[in-house]
Amino acid sequence: MNSVKNWSITMVTDRKEIPHCNINHRVPAILFSLGGFSGNHFHDFSDLVIPLYLTSREFDGEVQFLVTDYRPWWISKFRKLLEKLSKYEIINIYKQESVHCYSSMIVGLKCHDKELRIDPSKFPTGLSMKDFRDFLRSTYFLKRTEAIKSRDVEDRTIRPRLLIISRRNSRSFVNVGRISKTAKTLGYKAVVAETNLSTDLPGFVQTVNSCDILMGIHGAGLTNMVFLPDNALLIQIIPLG
CATH class of the missing domain: 3.40.50.1820 (Alpha/Beta hydrolase fold, catalytic domain)
Structure with missing residues (x-):
C-alpha cells in the first residue's frame, strides 16, 4: 500500500471555502488508484479490472475515470476494457491544476473478500462472473462461447x-x-x-x-x-x- 496515494474527503459548510470550479462535468466520476500490485496479471484482474467493472457497469459508459498513481503502461494494456466502461477521457488527477467539479463521485472500487469472484447477491443488478466473462468476449470480439463437448x-x-x-x-x-x-x-x-x-x-x-x-x-x-x-x-x- 506504500505505492497508493492517500486522498482526503472534506466536508465544507461555508460556501466561501469551496474552491472555484474551473471545469464542470455533466457525468459522475470514479476515483481509483493504479498503485499496489498492478503489473501482476492476477492482481490486475482481482484488484482492479473486476472491481472497476463492478463499480462502473451501472453507468453504461456515462462516467469518467479519475486515476491516481497513474501508470501509462497499465492504461495501454487495458485500453480496450477502459474504453468499453467509460466514454470519456481518463484523467490523471494527480497532475491536474484545474478544479474539476462533479455532481457525484465514487471514491475507491467495489470488491469482494474472495479474489477473482463476483457475488451476485451483493449487486442490485445481480452481476456475476458469467456477466464479466461475456463482457470480456464482447470487448475483445472473442468468437467461441462453448468448448468442444x-x-x-x-x-x-x-x-x-x-x-x-x-x-x-x-x-x-x-x-x-x-x-x-x-x-x-x-x-x-x-x-x-x-x-x-x-x-x-x-x-x-x-x-x-x-x-x-x-x-x-x-x-x-x-x-x-x-x-x-x-x-x-x-x-x-x-x-x-
Whole structure:
C-alpha cells in the first residue's frame, strides 16, 4: 500500500471555502488508484479490472475515470476494457491544476473478500462472473462461447485444442516439447504460447479463447482462464518444494 496515494474527503459548510470550479462535468466520476500490485496479471484482474467493472457497469459508459498513481503502461494494456466502461477521457488527477467539479463521485472500487469472484447477491443488478466473462468476449470480439463437448471428441476429425502456457524464468517446464508431443499422441492439438501480456493482450486472449484446455504452472498466467470458452478445462501444475 506504500505505492497508493492517500486522498482526503472534506466536508465544507461555508460556501466561501469551496474552491472555484474551473471545469464542470455533466457525468459522475470514479476515483481509483493504479498503485499496489498492478503489473501482476492476477492482481490486475482481482484488484482492479473486476472491481472497476463492478463499480462502473451501472453507468453504461456515462462516467469518467479519475486515476491516481497513474501508470501509462497499465492504461495501454487495458485500453480496450477502459474504453468499453467509460466514454470519456481518463484523467490523471494527480497532475491536474484545474478544479474539476462533479455532481457525484465514487471514491475507491467495489470488491469482494474472495479474489477473482463476483457475488451476485451483493449487486442490485445481480452481476456475476458469467456477466464479466461475456463482457470480456464482447470487448475483445472473442468468437467461441462453448468448448468442444466430450461427445464431439469421439469424432476423430475433431481435436480439442490444448494451450500450454510456457514461462521463461521461474517455475518453467523443462520438457515442454515432450509434453506437446505426448498431447498430440493422445488426440489433442497442442499449442505452446508465452504470455506476452504487456504488449499484446488482445492477441493473446484470442489464442486462449480458441482453446478447450488451458494448462500451466501455478502463477499469474493462469488468470487467462477468464478468456476460455464455457465448459473448458483448466489444468494447474503445482510444483513441489
